Amino acid sequence: MGAGTEYIKSLFIGFVFTPVFFVVINAIGYEFQVFLLFKGMPITIHQVAMWLLLMPEESRGMVGLVGTTLAWIMGWLLAWSRSRNTNMTILAIITSYFLYIIYLVSFWRIPIIIYLPEGLVPIISSIIAVYLFALINKYRPKKTIFDLLKRVGIIFPEAWKKPYNLPLKCPKCGAVLHSSPKYCWNCYSDIEEILGGGKS
Amino acid sequence: MKNSIVVEDLSFRYEIAKEYTLRDINFRAMPGEFILLIGPSGCGKTTFINTINGIIPHVLKGILRGDVVVSDGENEYVVRETPIKTLATVVGTVFQDPETQFFTLSVLTELAFGPENLMLPPKEIKRRIDFAVKATGIEHLLQKSVFDLSGGQKQRVAIASALTMMPKILILDEPTANLDPQGAKEVLKVIDRLVRELNITVILIEHRLEEVSKYADRVIVMNKGEFIAEGPPRKVFGDPHIVDVLYDIGIRPPWHIEILHRISQKRSVNIDDVPLTIEEAAKILAGILPKKSISNEPRRLRELEKYYENLSKRRKVIEIRNLWFVYPDGTVALKGINLDIYEGEFVGIIGQNGSGKSTLCLTLLGLYRPSHGYVKVLGKDVSKMSLAEMSKSVGMIFQNPDLMLFQSTVWNEIAFGPRNLGLPAEEIAMRVKESLKMMRLEEYKDHTPRALSRGQRHRVAVASILSMRPRILIADEPTTGQDYGSCREYLELLRRLNEEQNMTILVVSHSMDIIGKYAKRVIVMKDGRILADGPTHKIYENIKMLMETDLEQPRVTQIVKELKKYGFQLPPVLTAEEFLEIVDEIFR
Numbered sequence: 001m002g003a004g005t006e007y008i009k010s011l012f013i014g015f016v017f018t019p020v021f022f023v024v025i026n027a028i029g030y031e032f033q034v035f036l037l038f039k040g041m042p043i044t045i046h047q048v049a050m051w052l053l054l055m056p057e058e059s060r061g062m063v064g065l066v067g068t069t070l071a072w073i074m075g076w077l078l079a080w081s082r083s084r085n086t087n088m089t090i091l092a093i094i095t096s097y098f099l100y101i102i103y104l105v106s107f108w109r110i111p112i113i114i115y116l117p118e119g120l121v122p123i124i125s126s127i128i129a130v131y132l133f134a135l136i137n138k139y140r141p142k143k144t145i146f147d148l149l150k151r152v153g154i155i156f157p158e159a160w161k162k163p164y165n166l167p168l169k170c171p172k173c174g175a176v177l178h179s180s181p182k183y184c185w186n187c188y189s190d191i192e193e194i195l196g197g198g199k200s
Numbered sequence: 201m202k203n204s205i206v207v208e209d210l211s212f213r214y215e216i217a218k219e220y221t222l223r224d225i226n227f228r229a230m231p232g233e234f235i236l237l238i239g240p241s242g243c244g245k246t247t248f249i250n251t252i253n254g255i256i257p258h259v260l261k262g263i264l265r266g267d268v269v270v271s272d273g274e275n276e277y278v279v280r281e282t283p284i285k286t287l288a289t290v291v292g293t294v295f296q297d298p299e300t301q302f303f304t305l306s307v308l309t310e311l312a313f314g315p316e317n318l319m320l321p322p323k324e325i326k327r328r329i330d331f332a333v334k335a336t337g338i339e340h341l342l343q344k345s346v347f348d349l350s351g352g353q354k355q356r357v358a359i360a361s362a363l364t365m366m367p368k369i370l371i372l373d374e375p376t377a378n379l380d381p382q383g384a385k386e387v388l389k390v391i392d393r394l395v396r397e398l399n400i401t402v403i404l405i406e407h408r409l410e411e412v413s414k415y416a417d418r419v420i421v422m423n424k425g426e427f428i429a430e431g432p433p434r435k436v437f438g439d440p441h442i443v444d445v446l447y448d449i450g451i452r453p454p455w456h457i458e459i460l461h462r463i464s465q466k467r468s469v470n471i472d473d474v475p476l477t478i479e480e481a482a483k484i485l486a487g488i489l490p491k492k493s494i495s496n497e498p499r500r501l502r503e504l505e506k507y508y509e510n511l512s513k514r515r516k517v518i519e520i521r522n523l524w525f526v527y528p529d530g531t532v533a534l535k536g537i538n539l540d541i542y543e544g545e546f547v548g549i550i551g552q553n554g555s556g557k558s559t560l561c562l563t564l565l566g567l568y569r570p571s572h573g574y575v576k577v578l579g580k581d582v583s584k585m586s587l588a589e590m591s592k593s594v595g596m597i598f599q600n601p602d603l604m605l606f607q608s609t610v611w612n613e614i615a616f617g618p619r620n621l622g623l624p625a626e627e628i629a630m631r632v633k634e635s636l637k638m639m640r641l642e643e644y645k646d647h648t649p650r651a652l653s654r655g656q657r658h659r660v661a662v663a664s665i666l667s668m669r670p671r672i673l674i675a676d677e678p679t680t681g682q683d684y685g686s687c688r689e690y691l692e693l694l695r696r697l698n699e700e701q702n703m704t705i706l707v708v709s710h711s712m713d714i715i716g717k718y719a720k721r722v723i724v725m726k727d728g729r730i731l732a733d734g735p736t737h738k739i740y741e742n743i744k745m746l747m748e749t750d751l752e753q754p755r756v757t758q759i760v761k762e763l764k765k766y767g768f769q770l771p772p773v774l775t776a777e778e779f780l781e782i783v784d785e786i787f788r
Contacts, residue, residue, distance in 0.1 A: 164522075182729060183732045186734070
């Protein structure tokens with residue numbers, strides 16, 4: 001998958017799912033009466049976009065700020081997890097910010113006012129979260145296919161898991177080998193056995 | 201004794217065809233008779249058997265003249281008047297492509313499907329399944345999905361499901377085409393047992409004449425919809441006139457018979473006996489060849505070792521390191537493959553069914569992403585390339601050409617790939633014309649690909665790949681379902697592409713003779729690992745290793761080995777030409 005495709009994928013997922021997460025957080029909050037973003041009132045799509053940009057005054061309170069930032073982070077972590085391209089995801093975050101603005105201005109003729117510094121908290125938090133997750137993912141020990149197979153009781157000899165520098169030479173007769181076969185084509189000796197391989 | 205099949209003055213023309221596919225055929229078969237039907241691709245063999253099992257006229261429509269009557273020993277059924285469900289209890293059919301006859305998802309339900317439809321009691325269904333499973337050796341496949349089976353395994357399941365119907369007549373359309381040599385031998389033995397022990401009439405269409413001719417009671421040669429020769433194998437293959445006709449129509453007689461035929465023609469030696477086995481052929485040869493030991497290997501083989509050792513001087517086109525591939529069901533198909541392939545190589549990949557050959561090719565093609573390790577083609581990591589990019593570097597001709605054909609005309613089929621690359625119309629037309637010419641398909645450019653014979657469809661599939669101008673071409677089982685003439689023509693074409701355009705060719709095949717003749721390097725696979733990799737003749741010499749993979753040496757190599765019993769010390773050979781070179785040396 002090319003960088004362009006990964007960018008489009010990130011943008012689509014982040015742009016669509018951030019508002020979805022926002023609405024879900026709102027709904028859960030309403031259910032437990034702990035996190036009332038709209039005081040239990042119905043909400044329209046353009047209102048969601050305005051909240052995501054922290055334009056209404058109540059959105060910039062502590063509850064609004066935390067809820068909105070959480071929605072941004074969840075939406076963009078989902079986008080990153082699908083594309084796995086950190087730079088393209090960050091580019092998509094910035095693009096989506098402008099897309100919300102374009103949507104509000106062109107469809108609803110709403111004059112945009114960005115309140116600083118609160119207005120940038122969700123976007124900066126999402127960028128930091130994506131970076132952190134990318135870093136954690138880079139340095140955490142990765143599960144290989146061998147770990148998964150081991151879990152179901154399939155174990156292979158360690159010698160089979162090594163990449164070889166080709167061409168090899170038969171340890172017995174010195175014949176050139178352009179792969180890592182079990183037998184040498186020239187002396188027919190069991191190379192795996194000589195190299196301490198073993199059987200599955 | 202009643203005949204089990206009676207065919208009188210049979211002619212048939214398909215609705216869409218202009219000419220008759222079958223012409224005035226008269227034929228009778230006895231219970232317990234093993235009949236081998238041979239003929240070039242497109243000669244009407246499949247059409248003929250379809251008139252016996254009732255597919256013609258009940259499913260495939262056309263003009264049918266004459267009568268076909270089948271018998272189960274008690275009742276006689278006129279095929280055109282008997283419903284196909286009744287015919288299915290008398291005539292069992294195993295098609296060339298086993299996938300076309302699968303109805304269910306798992307092997308067990310597939311085997312039960314036929315008897316269940318006969319409304320048999322569960323005990324009887326189980327007894328029949330047990331019998332069929334044992335006869336075809338598929339105990340380990342019973343719980344598998346039919347989609348997870350390799351080509352050979354599918355064929356065994358198809359034969360087993362035909363056997364569950366306990367038919368009195370069994371028709372098999374190239375049942376061993378997808379099987380490895382040992383698998384093919386086992387299946388033929390099973391078929392022979394069905395004939396001898398259960399008195400079933402078997403009609404077998406087959407191109408592997410070497411193995412099957414010793415089992416057959418009668419050989420029928422078909423060409424252009426007619427039976428042109430008929431008789432016991434020794435009579436048909438022993439008649440020089442019939443053998444000449446066979447060559448003319450693109451059928452190669454069993455190899456050991458051919459070699460004796462050529463020696464007798466060249467040396468003016470009179471050979472009266474017609475051998476049906478390698479042992480018989482070696483005995484006859486020992487009687488006519490002056491006893492002499494030859495130590496020099498044929499020139500081609502001497503050069504192969506040097507060729508292999510110096511491969512790394514060429515440009516590397518495929519680099520595989522520690523490649524593992526695990527299917528979603530947990531089957532580990534490739535286990536740590538390390539392999540380099542160089543530009544302009546002609547590599548044969550051999551191994552028993554399910555050894556990972558096809559998976560390796562699909563990984564090379566980018567259709568399967570490695571579970572671990574990497575594959576680089578022309579220096580680029582395959583998992584980072586799109587399929588469109590890959591198609592410019594690697595082309596694959598699948599075992600079943602029909603999987604690649606979906607356009608309305610041959611021209612459109614060949615133009616499809618270049619069109620998707622967004623090439624200009626003149627460039628597309630040029631590439632299509634070039635591919636048509638290379639595959640000798642100019643006269644069929646406006647035909648529907650699916651209406652062509654299998655050999656021709658194979659050529660269309662190759663042409664559609666060639667129009668993409670890939671640097672690497674993979675041919676998966678190129679000999680399946682093709683007569684010797686089409687097969688040789690196809691392989692010669694691959695050789696030409698390899699020699700003239702320096703295209704890297706990878707051929708996956710069970711045919712040891714074909715690989716022996718064309719490939720300079722052979723890779724043997726077993727259980728997802730590379731068992732051996734080296735110059736062809738050195739790999740073929742290692743009988744122990746070949747036995748480990750259910751493969752066997754080419755017939756010509758086996759004859760040389762057999763001749764040792766008669767005191768001949770001869771070097772290894774891989775082709776008939778090399779053997780004749782040695783024979784010339786003996787006579788010198």
